[in-house]
Amino acid sequence: MSPPPQATAPTYTKKDFESGVDPRWCPGCGDYSIINQVQRTLPLAGVARENIVFVSGIGCSSRFPYYMRNYGMHTVHGRAPSFATGLKLSRPELEVWVVTGDGDALAIGGNHFIHAVRRNVDIKILVFNNRIYGLTKGQVSPTSELGKKTKTTPHGSPDYPFNPPALALGAGATFVARSIDVEGPHLGGVLKAAQEHRGTAFVEVFQNCPVFNDGAYGFLTEKATKPETQLRMEHGKPLLFGKDMRKGIRFEPRTARLEVVTVGEKGITEADVLVHDAQRDDPTFAFMLANLDHSPGFPTPIGVFRDVRRPTADEITWQLIDSARSSSRRQLSVAEFLAAGETWTVNG
């Protein structure tokens, strides 16, 4: 059931990806800017609209497919990766996106998330991380900070949060990235890189919930502070940040730790600063970077942590099918297939 061949790549505008249904997210919700960036990014690749499928679970973010003018499935809580995996294995020519949230992907759906990543099935997984349960009106999520006061943790959350990029890297992710809802162009760039990646592309989007967790990422988005708190990773470029881009991340070999240094101070030059290599097969440095923002005094990395190419689950599945087909001498008829093995005949 392959789609009809396309003579020319279609040319789309953002509008071609709007379903016409007005989104029902709260005013000021970060989801608006995310869908805006997705709808701006999709026309760039020129993939036919009918060959793109958005699959979601349950939660505010998971209403996403209804607002896209593609094929879409709004499924059950936490399980979107399983539908996406089945669809992609069955129809490898489709482009499949999963849209999910921190609760959907990492609490109820944690198992499906890590297994999709482990298999490297060629799907994009966008996790809108607002560090709160929004649709159920404000309970603690698996990315809420330790001590966070919510409706179910009135005395503060006793649980440590997941670090989603570190989790994905630990599960063997071939593409891990992070962006922020309000950083439009940056988010657009990350989405484009995710779309171009073959394999599971995991994108964490820091998303503000103006109703139940407003300002969760204020430290990263306030004009005054963000130069000091955002570390924008770019492949092949030194990991520099700060108002005048003089701060950098250095690997201290004696302790095998990352540290913040200032170029021009204490004899530090730009040559001391780590150059970001997202394409390195060994995920160790990506993991160190993913853990940076959990260490006091360090900036929060955004951008692509890791982007490596490995055969995907769907590619391997279909290679196995193709090789089984080509190694069987000829296609057995139904009768021959059913009569395989030992038979006997009754001449009634």
Added chain:
Amino acid sequence: MSTQNAPPGHKVAEIETVTIRFVGDSGDGMQLTGAEFTRSSALAGNDVATFPDFPAEIRAPAGSLAGVSGYQVNIGAHDVHTPGDAPDVLVAMNPAALKTNLADLKSGGLLIVNAGAFTPQNLEKAGYPKNPLEDETLRSGYRYVAIDMNRLTEAALSGSGLSAKDVARCKNYFALGMLNWLYSRPLEPQIEAIRQRFQKKPELAEANVKVFQAGYAYGDTCELFYERYVVPASPLAKGTYRTVTGNHATALGFATVAKTTGRQVFFGGYPITPSSEIIQDLSKWKEHGVVTFQAEDEIAGIGSAIGAAYGGALAVTATSGPGLSLKVEMLGLAVILELPLVVVDVQRGGPSTGMPTKTEQADLLMALFGRHGEAPMPVLAAQSPADCFWAAMEAMRVAVKWMTPVLLLTDGYLANGSEPFRIPDLSELPKVEPRYQREPNREGKYMPYLRDEKLVRPWAVPGTPGLEHRVGGLEKDSLTGMVSYDGTNHEHMIRIRAQKIRNAIEDVPDLAVDGPEKGEVLLVSWGGTYGSVRTAAEALRAQGKAVSHVHLRWLYPLPRNLGEVLRRFRRVVVAEVNDGQLAFYLRGSYPGVDPVSHTRINGKPLKVSELVEKVNQIL
């Protein structure tokens, strides 16, 4: 086979039917021995029905009571519907096997024991204070034959260079050889089968052939048996046959759907006893249009299948009780999405982990009603191992025709039991006819929930330009499929989804009554109890009793004439391997009908004799 093959010196008795049970330690190869004897019986033209019965533990401690594994086969010169109530022949390979099975052996039956395994150590493990082989009751109650198969196997293989462990593993072929002699089977096909099975280890193949021949020759010369038997070929319908287990037949059915439609069959699932052979078999058949996916859990198994169904695949998942519990939320989604999907539930002893390797029919009410919200779906049940093939194809035909998930119930007995399967002609196969929407269906637009006259919605799949649409678990507008919280629309959608499934009644054949059309007693069976109930009805009629039988293949919707048929009889007896679920369902569905419930829940198929006794009490 003719009786002339028998060497002189032994009387050959022709018998109509015999039930043989092989029992031994889990490591003794009893499943293989039973299956091999079944195969050779089928090849000899007998009708066969089998019941493998093994522990959930892969290898319980050797020699222990918990580790006993058995395989019962009923061989007939006529139609055989069940693996037989009680064995006529018991082959016991160790004390634990004797202890756990002797009570089942028919009085006067043939008891063959491997005396070599009755060591003080094994006797202690089986809890025998003294050697039962020295007990006179074995000799007076049964035709008792004790043979030291350990020693005879060692003797046959002396000088073979095999390790003591490998030699010990061959002794099941000694027993098989003896039984092949006893039932007048030719040697050659079995020898060929051994060489096939061990083709990668020729030294083991030759050892097993040697031991098999030694067992055969021992039967002939030892003078322990004063007669041998022949079960004449059964008058099966004309055709080519093979033996199948229920799980194998289920997998064959789905693969045949792929072959006959040319469409992809997608199987997403998770291994669980006793269903795992279905995914294992399908995984082998990549060149036949089947895509299989072993998911991370039961939920993802069905989720992947629903995802593939949205993409246009003919989707299947299979599981057993605990797995069905996990899949329930997904079933509700499949109902509201209205996508075709077949879910096979190979029922096993529950609740919870229950008895994983034992059979039961206790998921019926869950299959019918176990979902939140109003979520009806067709429910079918296979009636015999070979029928699993037909039921699988039929379930897929129904799923695709009505754009609905379908639950197909089988059970542990059907899954592992085997019987002859007549290879059907292409023209006999159910026609699975997926119809994909290619064009807009209303004023240049695509309305995913615009229904046809049977209330079936169209199936447009990704990749089809212009028909892009969204589906989801939220209640949807009856036309556009967009989210709708309108109460009137919700009620309309519930009723229309339910009516659609009721419309599937057009595919449900009216029940045919076996026996008198009306009168005294009607036995009702469903699923895997078909064989026992059928045999009981035949036995009762042979005793001159007016007893009829109907079998339910469709559990929802129920056949149109069921109520009327039930009311034609003075008493209705529902026989099932649960605590009376079908009886409860029939009481609710047909007011005034109050069946007598005959139930056993002991992990085994229903015994014909017990049902006969029950009906005789009622009459």
